[in-house]
Amino acid sequence: MTMRNAFLLLCCFLIGLQSCGQSAQQQLHCELYEAYVDDRVADWQGIIGRMEALDDSTAEWQRELFLARYGYIGYLLGNKRKDEARDELNRTIHALRAVQARFPNNAAFYCLDACFHSYQISLSMVQAPILYPAHQAAMRKAERLSETEPLLAFEQANMYFYKPRFLGGNKRKAIEKYQLSLSQLSSEKCRSCCWFELMVQLFLLKAYYETGQKDDFNQLKAELVQLHGSLNWVDGFLNSKVLDD
The missing domain is CATH 1.25.40 (Serine Threonine Protein Phosphatase 5, Tetratricopeptide repeat)
Incomplete structure (x- = not known):
């Protein structure tokens, strides 16, 4: 085998390994x-x-x-x-x-x-x-590094959503931040099977539910069911709490 052929074989092998790894990740x-x-x-x-x-x-x-x-x-x-x-x-x-x-x-x-x-x-x-x-x-460190990181807006939304009002909680501001996170995610090359995007959408759905925004709630829920199936468990999520009273 010539040196050139050996080099080409090695390149093909490495490309194959990379492709295999990407397939496993997906x-x-x-x-x-x-x-x-x-x-x-x-x-x-x-x-x-x-x-x-x-x-x-x-x-x-x-x-x-x-x-x-x-x-x-x-x-x-x-x-x-x-x-x-x-x-x-x-x-x-x-x-x-x-x-x-x-x-x-x-x-x-x-x-x-x-x-x-x-x-x-x-x-x-x-x-x-x-x-x-x-x-x-x-959060401040993350914001200094990248204001467009979707996780930043997501966690900001969570803080607005779960904080008591007297500590700065504001569910309508949470909605804005969830929407921003989704907008930033859409600009990324999100993989197919993007479970995190669905999770942010479900948190947004919960925020619509808890603020009584029925039209936005019904529209988003219909879109999610069309894309992901019945999601029968979502009603339980809408009434769930991470923090105990």
């Missing part, structure tokens, strides 16, 4: 979406384990991995499995620190940091005076 991404749509988020733990097993250290894949962890921890909290949520949250935050060190200029990881701080606050309101400043510091 499959896992779609499994997350399908489980979400079918109300099988309990299955995410196993899918996340397979995502980790790919051993892809790129910023893009790590963002997808931590987003999935965020969604899974939200599922645990929503189902009152607080001890499991706390354990998963501690592991996730520890892992996130290493990724932030590798990608110090990536706004998404600071947004995720803030999102996980919000979960910590929901688990222990007495620690809010300690955790909230760390949450805000992560």
Whole structure:
């Protein structure tokens, strides 16, 4: 075999490996979406384990991995499995620190940091005076790095939505931020099976529901059902709370 042919064979092999890796990532991404749509988020733990097993250290894949962890921890909290949520949250935050060190200029990881701080606050309101400043510091860092990061607007929306009014909560402002996050997501090259986009849409739907915006609620719900199927479980989500009264 000539040197030229050996070089071409190596190139083809490397391209094949890259294509195989991308195919595996897309499959896992779609499994997350399908489980979400079918109300099988309990299955995410196993899918996340397979995502980790790919051993892809790129910023893009790590963002997808931590987003999935965020969604899974939200599922645990929503189902009152607080001890499991706390354990998963501690592991996730520890892992996130290493990724932030590798990608110090990536706004998404600071947004995720803030999102996980919000979960910590929901688990222990007495620690809010300690955790909230760390949450805000992560948000400010993310905003300095990229004002157009969809996760930034999403977490800003969550803060407006879940804060009490006397602490600055405002569900109509939350709607504006959810809409902004969706607009920013639409400008990205979002994969097919984009479960996170659906999640933001569902939070927007919940905000319409709780502010009595019936026309916007009915229109968005009809669009989601047309795109994703019956979503029979959504009514339960609309009446759910992350924070206990």
